[in-house]
Amino acid sequence: MLDLVIDARPADLGNGFGVRRILPYRLRRMLGPFIFMDHAGPVHVAPELMPALDVLPHPHIGLSTVSYLFGGQVTHRDSLGVEQIIRPGEVNWMTAGSGIAHSERFEDPAALAGGALEMLQTWVALPEAAEESAPAFTNYQPQQLPIFTEPGVWMRLIAGDAFGLHNDVKTHSPLFYLHVVLQAGARFGLPRGYPERGAYVAKGSIEVAGHTYRAGQLLVFTPGLDPVLIAQEATTLMLLGGEPLGERFIWWNFVSSRRERIEQAKADWQAGRIALPPNDNHEFVPLPQDRSRPAGSGASPAPQPLS
Structure with missing residues (x-):
């Protein structure tokens, strides 16, 4: 699972x-x-x-x-x-x-x-x-992003395709990204048709196959299975995944x-060949000291800013 x-x-x-x-x-x-x-x-x-x-x-x-x-x-x-x-x-x-x-x-x-x-x-x-x-x-804007509701469930499609919903957010490969809010006892699943799928518990807790998972945990699901997520309390989830792209x-x-x-x-x-924002160009984050080669599938990246 x-x-x-x-x-x-x-x-x-x-x-x-x-x-x-x-x-x-x-x-x-x-x-x-x-x-x-x-x-x-x-x-x-x-x-x-x-x-x-x-x-x-x-x-x-x-x-x-x-x-x-x-x-x-x-x-x-x-x-x-x-x-x-x-x-x-x-x-x-x-x-x-x-x-x-x-x-x-x-x-x-x-x-x-x-x-x-x-x-x-x-x-x-x-x-x-x-x-x-x-x-x-x-x-x-929020009004450009489709919302689905049913008793105990509220969901916004952030990007991609899921549960028959689609929006105009421009993506470059098949993916889904959803904001889901569940009331206690509500049951929810994952979008089908994607080989890699996960659920991040942002708030609250959920039960999957008899086990409880809490805020701050990302659950990575086995391909091909269709788990049922049961909210143990008022819970906010971010569902995400899609087609893998290969090593980066x-x-x-x-x-x-x-x-x-x-x-x-x-x-x-x-060397300053990447331009700074024209309306915010008086300071910047310098290149960190490089203590390792670029990270691939087996190494950890250097610390990053928020985005």
Whole structure:
């Protein structure tokens, strides 16, 4: 029924900004095309301290970042000149492709609207044919994302295809990503038709085949089986997976099917060949000291910013 249970590990993004890191994991580098997953928050700090949590401009290649908030707000700026306030329930999909830099700032007291900042960050690796595609950023409003409800169940399709639902979020390979809220006792399944599927317990707890799993655990399911997820209490799940893409190398914020491309990205950032956001270009995250080769299926990546 379950191939693996991954417990989120604490990670520090700097300035005391702690997150729970789910992917990559030493026994499971990817789930479908998803190669990275962080759960930040809930963060409760005084509004005047929020700027200390800012993620300064930093680069990406070979992936798409997906920002999804449960609470608060974040200001995104990138080297395309995009400036976007990210709010709960939206999908913010940034395709790095051949290279992009962006920042995430907590500069508005409204960032703590509702009492806490809480967000999920995932990276979706690109298929080889799209790894050097032109960078792009798109914001999708909640009304563009289909919702399904039945007694005890609320579900939003973030991206891909699942349970007969589809939206216009542009993806580059077959995948699904869902936000699911279950009331106590509700039963739910997984989308069919994908070889790799998982469920991250963001809040609450679920029972699967007589075993209980709690917040902070990613369940990776055996292909071909159709488990039943039973909410033990009010529970929030993120369901994700899709078609695998093959081996990827990951180092810092760089993902590629080719090790030498990672090395080129390091040199490009070091030399200033990846442009900074034009409206946020006075500071940036320097290239970390390189103590290891780029990580593939058997090594751990260097620490990353949130996205």
